[in-house]
Amino acid sequence: MTQKAKGMPKLFASVDTSVKELVDLEIRTATDTAELTKDKAKSMYKSMEDIRNFEENVKRFFTAGEIPGFVHLYAGEEAIAVGVCAHLSDEDYITSTHRGHGHCIAKGGDLKGMMAEIFGKATGLCKGKGGSMHIADMDKGILGANGMVGGGFGLATGAAMRNKYKKTDRVAVCFFGDGAANEGVFHECLNMASIWKLPVIFVCENNLFAESTPQWYSSASRTIAERAAAYNMPGVRVNGKDVVAVYEVAGEAIERARRGEGPTLIECVTYRNHGHFEGDEQSYKAPSGEEKEWAEVDPLEVFRQYAIENGLLTEEELDQLREESVRDIEEAIEFTKESPEPSPESLYQDVFAD
Amino acid sequence: MAREILFMKAINEALDQAMAKDENIILLGEDIAGGAEVQHLEEANEDAWGGVMGVTRGLAPKYGRERVIDTPLSEMGYMAAAVGMAVTGLRPVAELMFSDFIGFCFDSIIGQGSKMRYMFGGKAKVPMTVRTMHGAGVNAAAQHSGSYYGLFGSIPGVKVVVPATPYDAKGLLLSAIEDDNLVIFSEDKTLYGMKGEVPEEYYTIPIGKAAIKREGKDLTIVTIGKMLYVGLEVADILEKDNISVEVIDLRTVAPWDEETVLESVKKTGRLIIIDESNPHNNTATDIASVVADKAFDYLDGPIKCVCAPNTPVPFAANLEKLYIPDANKVLTVATEIIDDLRVK
Numbered sequence: 001m002t003q004k005a006k007g008m009p010k011l012f013a014s015v016d017t018s019v020k021e022l023v024d025l026e027i028r029t030a031t032d033t034a035e036l037t038k039d040k041a042k043s044m045y046k047s048m049e050d051i052r053n054f055e056e057n058v059k060r061f062f063t064a065g066e067i068p069g070f071v072h073l074y075a076g077e078e079a080i081a082v083g084v085c086a087h088l089s090d091e092d093y094i095t096s097t098h099r100g101h102g103h104c105i106a107k108g109g110d111l112k113g114m115m116a117e118i119f120g121k122a123t124g125l126c127k128g129k130g131g132s133m134h135i136a137d138m139d140k141g142i143l144g145a146n147g148m149v150g151g152g153f154g155l156a157t158g159a160a161m162r163n164k165y166k167k168t169d170r171v172a173v174c175f176f177g178d179g180a181a182n183e184g185v186f187h188e189c190l191n192m193a194s195i196w197k198l199p200v201i202f203v204c205e206n207n208l209f210a211e212s213t214p215q216w217y218s219s220a221s222r223t224i225a226e227r228a229a230a231y232n233m234p235g236v237r238v239n240g241k242d243v244v245a246v247y248e249v250a251g252e253a254i255e256r257a258r259r260g261e262g263p264t265l266i267e268c269v270t271y272r273n274h275g276h277f278e279g280d281e282q283s284y285k286a287p288s289g290e291e292k293e294w295a296e297v298d299p300l301e302v303f304r305q306y307a308i309e310n311g312l313l314t315e316e317e318l319d320q321l322r323e324e325s326v327r328d329i330e331e332a333i334e335f336t337k338e339s340p341e342p343s344p345e346s347l348y349q350d351v352f353a354d
Numbered sequence: 355m356a357r358e359i360l361f362m363k364a365i366n367e368a369l370d371q372a373m374a375k376d377e378n379i380i381l382l383g384e385d386i387a388g389g390a391e392v393q394h395l396e397e398a399n400e401d402a403w404g405g406v407m408g409v410t411r412g413l414a415p416k417y418g419r420e421r422v423i424d425t426p427l428s429e430m431g432y433m434a435a436a437v438g439m440a441v442t443g444l445r446p447v448a449e450l451m452f453s454d455f456i457g458f459c460f461d462s463i464i465g466q467g468s469k470m471r472y473m474f475g476g477k478a479k480v481p482m483t484v485r486t487m488h489g490a491g492v493n494a495a496a497q498h499s500g501s502y503y504g505l506f507g508s509i510p511g512v513k514v515v516v517p518a519t520p521y522d523a524k525g526l527l528l529s530a531i532e533d534d535n536l537v538i539f540s541e542d543k544t545l546y547g548m549k550g551e552v553p554e555e556y557y558t559i560p561i562g563k564a565a566i567k568r569e570g571k572d573l574t575i576v577t578i579g580k581m582l583y584v585g586l587e588v589a590d591i592l593e594k595d596n597i598s599v600e601v602i603d604l605r606t607v608a609p610w611d612e613e614t615v616l617e618s619v620k621k622t623g624r625l626i627i628i629d630e631s632n633p634h635n636n637t638a639t640d641i642a643s644v645v646a647d648k649a650f651d652y653l654d655g656p657i658k659c660v661c662a663p664n665t666p667v668p669f670a671a672n673l674e675k676l677y678i679p680d681a682n683k684v685l686t687v688a689t690e691i692i693d694d695l696r697v698k
Contacts, residue, residue, distance in 0.1 A: 093442060127475035134473040143441060144474060148465045154434020155466065161435055162442040165380065165420060172438075185461075188431025195426070350476035351510050353534035
């Protein structure tokens with residue numbers, strides 16, 4: 001089923017032919033028959049709320065100068081990480097990006113360990129030595145956020161090679177952005193994944209901007225999904241602000257991979273509500289018009305409406321999950337504030353495995 | 355007499371024995387079997403090449419192509435995939451045909467594999483070996499002849515091994531494969547045809563331990579890879595002048611064996627390092643710096659580095675010969691620091 005997404009503008013304010021084409025392309029939206037149990041709906045909404053609350057707090061502390069380094073925020077793109085990871089267990093692998101908080105939370109990353117990591121505390125998931133861009137949790141199948149744009153393609157491909165060699169039905173999901181789609185390693189890994197029919201799903205989060213450079217400028221193909229044809233694999237374009245739509249599309253691709261039928265390229269069309277990094281003035285974004293309208297579509301609200309309309313969850317239940325999330329994040333902040341800095345000797349530790 | 359086999363056969367035997375022992379060991383690289391999905395080869399269960407030099411010949415028929423994987427020409431993709439395999443529990447041995455090709459896939463080494471354990475707070479392991487080929491001497495010109503082991507060795511989280519003998523090639527490769535870290539195993543292409551004694555059984559040689567190939571008291575010569583043979587030649591020549599040279603084969607470039615080198619210099623008071631890589635920021639300069647720092651009071655003269663010039667590797671045979679450090683160049687600098695001995 002393909003139709004134009006709800007809330008997706010026909011064209012952007014900064015209109016030109018290619019941009020028109022970009023948004024006029026067919027895009028998958030949620031079907032009326034999405035098989036979503038009440039429990040699944042609850043956990044997915046909670047996960048989206050966790051990402052939102054987590055990031056709003058990260059933004060607050062970063063602005064206050066309490067978080068060192070730089071952070072790249074994911075809030076606004078929650079539907080993608082959550083819609084995909086809802087199909088995954090700890091046995092499945094994901095590779096993430098420099099904008100990775102959302103993927104890690106959706107994949108079950110510990111909120112306390114993540115928050116402590118972003119603050120550079122000894123109790124962080126990486127003992128304070130990775131930070132925002134390198135959060136990882138091997139026990140949860142999270143092969144790491146990645147500061148290298150495109151760094152995840154090979155890791156996910158290799159994890160999928162492992163899965164295939166071990167004859168498991170585990171999959172690997174590679175999250176990447178529209179910017180990474182223009183790295184050479186995108187080509188190499190999609191090609192390898194296809195010739196070897198690897199259980200890997202390439203999930204492009206097309207938030208329309210690679211740093212300050214728009215997708216319509218930097219990609220010769222109008223969509224990322226259509227590139228799949230060159231690799232003889234399915235390519236699907238989906239409304240990345242609709243978690244149910246992402247859930248359905250990802251479910252098909254993941255089942256296909258588990259059956260041993262090979263990789264899929266999914267392009268989730270979304271918008272980067274934050275700057276490339278916090279502090280980015282974002283003068284490249286349209287101040288008004290349809291780009292702005294698309295920016296304002298909130299995936300959490302889209303899901304709330306869907307859940308209520310379809311009798312999945314009541315407004316009260318949704319509010320309760322939101323409050324639960326706020327409490328969980330408060331606990332994570334509390335935990336972080338009480339946590340010590342890394343010991344000086346840890347500077348020298350864990351360069352090599354013994 | 356003990357069994358003698360070729361350097362390349364020693365590498366093949368190490369891979370064979372490692373693969374027989376542990377099914378998690380997977381080889382991948384370009385043409386390492388060769389002729390993938392060619393029907394008449396498949397029927398005969400044969401490999402076409404066994405790598406561009408034939409080093410991995412016979413392993414695909416023995417272990418199957420799912421364990422000896424011919425990759426597309428995609429260094430960036432398959433090298434990063436090897437990191438992904440390693441971090442999820444396999445023990446890949448990836449072949450980078452020529453180390454000059456590292457430019458295509460350096461992120462997998464410098465950005466990913468070497469850093470994951472540290473960045474992730476000690477929770478990841480990257481038990482991966484990269485076999486690659488370096489060195490001038492076969493008229494392969496600038497893009498197929500470089501020596502980059504020193505460059506790799508300067509990256510934290512990477513171990514670098516450069517064997518000089520068939521015996522060391524086997525034992526060090528088995529150590530590299532057993533190691534839970536990213537190890538780059540750099541083979542000099544001109545040594546593949548060298549024969550030497552190699553035990554048939556599985557054995558390992560510790561990474562990070564140099565070998566004293568010849569004991570001496572007047573001058574220490576530290577060598578890397580095939581430069582061992584230049585060092586031994588110089589030692590023979592100087593012996594005729596009653597100058598006693600200690601020759602140390604470094605074997606591991608990172609971490610290099612400080613203890614053995616310092617002990618030797620404290621005894622001889624003179625040091626020459628022979629390194630085929632370009633002369634700046636290489637292993638030789640690193641050794642010189644550490645020795646100057648830690649054994650300054652024992653030195654009877656300046657430390658000398660004999661390296662390739664600061665140029666790419668030239669094609670023409672006469673120029674390439676000039677490029678590679680040889681006994682004459684070493685003797686010239688040796689003369690400068692052993693004059694006092696000659697006078698005696």
